[in-house]
Amino acid sequence: DxxxxxxxxYLVKRTGEKVFLECVQDMDHxxxxxxxxxxxxxxxxxxxxxxxxxxEKGDIPEGYSVSREKKERFSLILESAxxxxxxxxxxxxxxxxxxxxxxxxxxxxLVL
Amino acid sequence: AQSVTQPDIxxxxxxxxxxxxxxxxxxxxxxxxxxxxxxxxxxxxxLLKYFSGDTxxxxxxxxxxxxxxxxxxxxxxxxSVHWSDAAEYFCAVGRGAAGNxxxxxxxxxxxxxx
Numbered sequence: 001d002x003x004x005x006x007x008x009x010y011l012v013k014r015t016g017e018k019v020f021l022e023c024v025q026d027m028d029h030x031x032x033x034x035x036x037x038x039x040x041x042x043x044x045x046x047x048x049x050x051x052x053x054x055x056e057k058g059d060i061p062e063g064y065s066v067s068r069e070k071k072e073r074f075s076l077i078l079e080s081a082x083x084x085x086x087x088x089x090x091x092x093x094x095x096x097x098x099x100x101x102x103x104x105x106x107x108x109x110l111v112l
Numbered sequence: 113a114q115s116v117t118q119p120d121i122x123x124x125x126x127x128x129x130x131x132x133x134x135x136x137x138x139x140x141x142x143x144x145x146x147x148x149x150x151x152x153x154x155x156x157x158x159l160l161k162y163f164s165g166d167t168x169x170x171x172x173x174x175x176x177x178x179x180x181x182x183x184x185x186x187x188x189x190x191x192s193v194h195w196s197d198a199a200e201y202f203c204a205v206g207r208g209a210a211g212n213x214x215x216x217x218x219x220x221x222x223x224x225x226x
């Protein structure tokens with residue numbers, strides 16, 4: 001069965017902290033994605049990766065970076081967290097050439 | 113630029129009644145279209161998708177959607193709603209290679225009355 005896991009369900013951080021959100025998939029998928037979900041705005045793509053060490057900016061990359069050192073793991077990094085980054089963060093993965101994305105349960109981040 | 117509009121933020125429906133969720137998209141090429149569902153506290157689950165061919169697509173949980181190119185719409189329907197269908201529903205259009213980059217609508221929250 002397909003599985004995407006995220007390291008934390010809830011996270012509370014302070015403004016200016018460096019924050020790491022981790023995502024792991026066990027399906028040998030090449031593509032991995034990070035989205036943020038805000039009420040009324042749906043999900044917006046932050047970054048995606050189509051291979052190890054490869055990344056591409058999504059629609060809202062400002063304030064974020066990513067790391068993909070291993071195929072199964074994709075990290076989202078907030079270099080200096082700000083209150084406007086309080087949100088739900090969802091990770092997803094897919095096979096290359098396949099359209100269906102599989103989503104993790106999400107991490108709800110609160111930045112104080 | 114591509115965009116997806118879900119005009120209804122909330123919909124309340126009685127159990128056993130029919131449900132239709134609206135989705136309009138803006139995209140220059142032939143779109144990849146998706147409907148996802150998010151139950152409380154859960155990640156997103158794919159209900160159905162459309163790429164080409166028959167414009168009426170069947171999905172899981174008894175849902176179907178119809179692609180209408182002339183109206184730039186991809187509305188989701190279910191003939192008889194169950195209490196477990198209470199969730200938030202997202203329409204998305206895929207762009208890029210294999211439609212991998214998704215643009216989502218704002219979502220429609222469905223409440224089911226007993």
